Amino acid sequence: MPQYAQPIHRLVPSPAGRVHLAEQGSGPLVLLLHGFPESWYSWRHQLPVLAAAGYRAVAVDVRGYGRSSRPAGDAAYRMAELVEDAAAVVHALGERTAVAVGHDWGAGIAAHAALLRPDVFRAVGMLSVPYAPRGGPRPSEAFAAMRGGGGDEFYVSYFQEPGRAEAEIEPDVRGWLAGFYAALSADTMPAADAPDPHFVSPGGTLRDRFPAGRLPAWLDEDDLDVYAGEFERTGLRGALARYRNMDRDWEDLAPWDGAPVTQPSLFIGGTRDASTTWLADAIDAFPTTLPGLVSSHLLEGCGHWVQQERPGEVGRLLTAWLAALPAA
Template structure:
């Protein structure tokens, strides 16, 4: 447990050497990086993965306003210093990727290199994201559903194990909808989980023990995690000063060709332009064939190889 930025964060740690901070996404925990600890530590790095605020054994502030991107970046900055380091490599997946990208954007002096999995670097749009998606999808996009106070909290929290089993299968490369470009829309009458298949057998990369650990990490419910989504428009307001700015530290982007996120509106075009938009993109975006959303869990060997090459470079 580490005290940073007004909250206590639970961390997992292994190895010694330059610090690598691994930031999980939704709905996950530090455990999503289990396949990265050993290889990165063996490669000569000190690997630390927190349960981010609102998740797992870390603090879950009650105030929705305590989950802005500035708070989340502040946690990473505070963690780096609390661990006795001056700089770090920062790697994020899903929601952890925007936190990693924004840490590099706001505090490039602390970031030796930044890598994002699934979610590409942030380029601030001209309109607030929740309003934009509400207009495009008639309020049915899952961001908008998550932003409604108390609604998704109840649905997801009713049976956390089933919720997580469904979401992880739905978002994986094993899902029937994977790679189709189908957007994550919510049935206004039945909720988000109603249309998701419930697999009888889990994919090979996601065991019952993994599901046990994940379910335990949501014993306090989903509200803290959902509060991240409830700040999307506020984040847009708070980052106005960085409109048009680019991430300047050396960067790596990895995604799966069956991941729903890179198919979000405008994202394929952004990914295609990244080599021109990012001044220090280490290589062209790495696309993993057959991989869904859970990048480092579905394709641990490819992700580890890419990360180690990037960190050593």
């Protein structure tokens, strides 16, 4: 881990129990939300940068991850519950408002926090996954239709079946995580003509298509130890439950069908991230779906783990955007 002051760690109350957070700095609150399969540690580079720029930077373990509560039952992990966790953290820290910044699933939580709780979240930053309003067919049906060659199954459908991905991952958490991180990193992802690691062959597993033998440049053995240690302790059920609530979210969010997020916003993605290429239409729709968009950036040659692959660029973009926001 780089040499800087260690963040303060603590637990704060939330609707599901307790949320673990890591905190540095003082000033306006910036709430950092990670994706799958990560933790607060995904923001280790940004915490000191934001603190040095005069912000109170708080990175949480999302419900189901790390040292946060892991309630029973998949329905406890629906988007509306995670939004209320985010709002509860802000209030537990003695603040009225915050800026939400998320990566991957955390980008979705941040965007929906701004949509559902505009009284709390005054601006939103999204990394890797662009905002797309609720709409279209039921998600499980849409993902089931995304078949690759030879009947390959899309990874989201694979993750949605309870117990199936856990049976693949949990016997070798460390090895699986190393392969998954490498599969979506710009410097280690499979070649364009190799089998796509986002799909599972009939009778196979997701890791069958992961690259082996080399960690991406942003991830050393100590970093991998942090991630693996948490998931070896907790298992993957809480983390995978997010995928198992997409239909519930679609039902819950029906009143916001097609709704834009109007607060000041930021998007940062990588040109080699499938999230930005598959969702290019969502990025093109930003003038309608994110009318408050301040800046949008695609980092050339960057993969999915944006704030870890390009920590310096992301830190500069975040602090410049935050500095331009209206005062809280």
